[in-house]
Amino acid sequence: MNARLARALLISLILLITPLSFARAQDDKGKTTVHVVQRGDTLFKIAQQYGTTVEAIAQANGLTDVTMLSIGQRLLIPNATTTDPGVPTTYLVQPSDSLRSIALRFGTSVADIAKRNFMLNPQQLYVGLQIALQEGSTGGVGIKTGWLHTITPTDTLYRISMQYGVTLPQLMKTNGLKSDAVLFPSQQLLIPGTDKSPPLADLPTPFTGFSLEPATVVQGKTIMLRLNTELPVTMTGSFMNSPLIVFTDKSRVYHIVMFGVESLAQPGIYPMTLNATDDQGHQYQVTRNVEVQDGGYPSEALTLAPELGDLIDPAITQPEADRLNRVIKNFTLQRYYNGPLGLPCSAAVTSQYGTRRSYNGGPYNFVHSGVDFAAAPNAPIYAAAAGVVVLAEPLTVRGNAVIIDHGWGVYTGYWHQVSLIVKVGDRVEAGQIIGYVGNTGRVTGYHLHWELFVHGVSVDPLQWVRQSFL
Numbered sequence: 001m002n003a004r005l006a007r008a009l010l011i012s013l014i015l016l017i018t019p020l021s022f023a024r025a026q027d028d029k030g031k032t033t034v035h036v037v038q039r040g041d042t043l044f045k046i047a048q049q050y051g052t053t054v055e056a057i058a059q060a061n062g063l064t065d066v067t068m069l070s071i072g073q074r075l076l077i078p079n080a081t082t083t084d085p086g087v088p089t090t091y092l093v094q095p096s097d098s099l100r101s102i103a104l105r106f107g108t109s110v111a112d113i114a115k116r117n118f119m120l121n122p123q124q125l126y127v128g129l130q131i132a133l134q135e136g137s138t139g140g141v142g143i144k145t146g147w148l149h150t151i152t153p154t155d156t157l158y159r160i161s162m163q164y165g166v167t168l169p170q171l172m173k174t175n176g177l178k179s180d181a182v183l184f185p186s187q188q189l190l191i192p193g194t195d196k197s198p199p200l201a202d203l204p205t206p207f208t209g210f211s212l213e214p215a216t217v218v219q220g221k222t223i224m225l226r227l228n229t230e231l232p233v234t235m236t237g238s239f240m241n242s243p244l245i246v247f248t249d250k251s252r253v254y255h256i257v258m259f260g261v262e263s264l265a266q267p268g269i270y271p272m273t274l275n276a277t278d279d280q281g282h283q284y285q286v287t288r289n290v291e292v293q294d295g296g297y298p299s300e301a302l303t304l305a306p307e308l309g310d311l312i313d314p315a316i317t318q319p320e321a322d323r324l325n326r327v328i329k330n331f332t333l334q335r336y337y338n339g340p341l342g343l344p345c346s347a348a349v350t351s352q353y354g355t356r357r358s359y360n361g362g363p364y365n366f367v368h369s370g371v372d373f374a375a376a377p378n379a380p381i382y383a384a385a386a387g388v389v390v391l392a393e394p395l396t397v398r399g400n401a402v403i404i405d406h407g408w409g410v411y412t413g414y415w416h417q418v419s420l421i422v423k424v425g426d427r428v429e430a431g432q433i434i435g436y437v438g439n440t441g442r443v444t445g446y447h448l449h450w451e452l453f454v455h456g457v458s459v460d461p462l463q464w465v466r467q468s469f470l
């Protein structure tokens, strides 16, 4: 009898503690403060963020083991004295979102988001839009996707999936791994969008996943789309009046698209459409409005010496551009590159990709289509990634030029070399010396101009040094 009474008392105490704590949090601030656990969070860190204590959070949430936090877990923060950085104050709209899915994810309502963001029509939602989720939004909290994990000797796929709070099938699918895959130290795995908590997508059948990497589409940058379907399909698509080239794995439920945004693309909102056809011939479509943002590229005014006049003479530049286009418009289904690109030489960057240029006082309608390195004469030039040499010849403007095909429609170009030491058809490895810095072509001095093409579009190569597109 006594034991039963004691147990009953204990249960009612537990039931009482939690609602009381909730009530206190609501009374003190007039509203509940909720923190959504992000990767890297600890209770100590969260307590510091909100100016409260570990004990107070543990008690408010009935936590017995303060080391057990899971990504996406919602914690009630009692007596928060600072603004709430846990529920992002703003959110960057992803292709898999609708207002409904965003409201669900952050525990608010469509009406609240619409009102807060002055939206008269929820159809105004577009990918890349930063919406305010809270009072006093200051911005800056984005959703990160596509983390790279470097394998250590003790790693297993299961352990990695636990570490990042993703499912094992998700992890294997993202990296194209089978269950018997052998992991080797220093190998890199892409961790699927783990910071989305929980993954509430709002997509038409049969699409189950649709994300962009990076999360915003910017002039002159590469964007990668990842699409998942719940059944095998053949996929096509279009964006900014160009077809999207879709790579589909053997299962035909995992699809990726790489797209280079022209550096002079008009910023604005463009429809992105994906069409899927299943084996019965049924057709499905998903369309999302996607914002293309200004790249914020600098401008420079150059005065050309008379002998460099060729640089702006279409009679000279056009045939050379046509020659390059014939080479870089192809795409090789095999992918030779693996991970981020390496730098092609060890020297300072003197002119960034995307710089708007005016020649001899004319309009700023020329663009620097690559990155210039101020390398010493005859300094070695390295292949940025593995691939096959598809062009090695002297050109009027670009001088001794080499183009390497890295597969999947990705090419790198190395201009103004002293001489040509590789030839078409050569297979090169990442970091292999493919030439030496020279001053051939129309140049003002020794330098390496390095260029990257993604599906025929010249894009910022340094983005590929910082980020992996796998």
Ligand SMILES: [Zn+2]
Pocket: 351, 368, 370, 371, 372, 448, 449, 450
């Ligand atoms: Zn250049």
